[in-house]
Amino acid sequence: MTEQTKLVPAARPFLKWAGGKTQLLDEFAKRLPFELRGEEITRYLEPFIGGGAVYFYLNRNFNFEKCSIGDVNQELILSYRVIQNSVQKLIAELEILESDYLSRDERKREEFYYEIRASFNQKLTEIDFKNYNFAWIERTAQIIFLNRTCYNGLFRVNRSGEFNVPSGRYKNPDILDEDNLKDVATLLRRTEISLGDFTRCGEFVDEHTFVYCDPPYRPLNRSSSFTSYSKDGFTDEDQVRLAEFFKELDRRGAKIMLSNSDPKNEDPEDTFFDDLFSEYYIERVPARRRINCDSSRRGDINELIITNYPQKKS
Ligand SMILES: C[S@@+](CC[C@H](N)C(=O)[O-])C[C@H]1O[C@@H](n2cnc3c(N)ncnc32)[C@H](O)[C@@H]1O
Numbered sequence: 001m002t003e004q005t006k007l008v009p010a011a012r013p014f015l016k017w018a019g020g021k022t023q024l025l026d027e028f029a030k031r032l033p034f035e036l037r038g039e040e041i042t043r044y045l046e047p048f049i050g051g052g053a054v055y056f057y058l059n060r061n062f063n064f065e066k067c068s069i070g071d072v073n074q075e076l077i078l079s080y081r082v083i084q085n086s087v088q089k090l091i092a093e094l095e096i097l098e099s100d101y102l103s104r105d106e107r108k109r110e111e112f113y114y115e116i117r118a119s120f121n122q123k124l125t126e127i128d129f130k131n132y133n134f135a136w137i138e139r140t141a142q143i144i145f146l147n148r149t150c151y152n153g154l155f156r157v158n159r160s161g162e163f164n165v166p167s168g169r170y171k172n173p174d175i176l177d178e179d180n181l182k183d184v185a186t187l188l189r190r191t192e193i194s195l196g197d198f199t200r201c202g203e204f205v206d207e208h209t210f211v212y213c214d215p216p217y218r219p220l221n222r223s224s225s226f227t228s229y230s231k232d233g234f235t236d237e238d239q240v241r242l243a244e245f246f247k248e249l250d251r252r253g254a255k256i257m258l259s260n261s262d263p264k265n266e267d268p269e270d271t272f273f274d275d276l277f278s279e280y281y282i283e284r285v286p287a288r289r290r291i292n293c294d295s296s297r298r299g300d301i302n303e304l305i306i307t308n309y310p311q312k313k314s
Contacts, residue, residue: 011180014144015143016154019214022053028257030311033255041255042064042209043068043205044066044212045254046213047070047071055067058210064190068191070194070195075157077194078129078143080188084185084188087181093137100112102175110167121162145175148174198242206254207253213258214259217260219261239272259303261304262304265302281308281310284302284305
């Protein structure tokens, strides 16, 4: 095994991300293509990377020569690029933030949190998201800091790109996880990172590639008269575009897995995905997720797992 393909057994997500798939890893693991265990699959693509739960999981268990990840979220992609290129400088920035935060009492910690949040939001208009520059390192440190110390621990910006989650209360938050950041950096050295729509990642794919797609969920509570609406900006038209992308990658000979919410949780007659992916393999697996504010309707619901190969449970 060369240095290039050595397993990175410990690398884990460095951000907690909305829609993270850690809870579904066991279900995915049972449905991976058997070619992953041999030498046939050497490349991995994940075009909706988010916090990367599946990317890190797969790289803890399989050797890929080359990976490619992408996302439309510019703050997220900026953070992956900083870890890829400047992990030591990022660690130094986080050390300062961590010791400053931990040395304060509860009230002062809250003040500090809001200072960092204000600085992060204020720099939104100044930052050059296209060209790698030193300001990215401070910004990534702020993103990780806010993620670790905000209420609910989720990094999520509003429509205008501002982070407005209030401060959380943590006794001893793990703001700097140095070992993990170094492991993530090692893994990112064999990973291409792209910012933008998922279709930009298609070129990477050949018959030796495994692809996992985790797009924003199709909303469960839909108004039948307004089918295009989606709070993440990912509409039914985008889901259709993604199905076309899936077919294109299938023609290239890749093995592909895609997950989404099951519209039948809400409406047993809704065959949106069954129709879009009628040529492929569709399974429904239980996922713990709230579907409604009405407590009588909370409970286990299904997630769809769609593949272009038979889902033999191993
Ligand atoms: C459900 S999340 C992925 C979560 C990820 N699997 C994890 O475990 O953290 C969906 C991601 O798709 C991204 N996204 C939304 N529209 C996109 C598009 N058109 N192309 C690429 N990524 C997109 C969002 O920014 C978000 O990070």
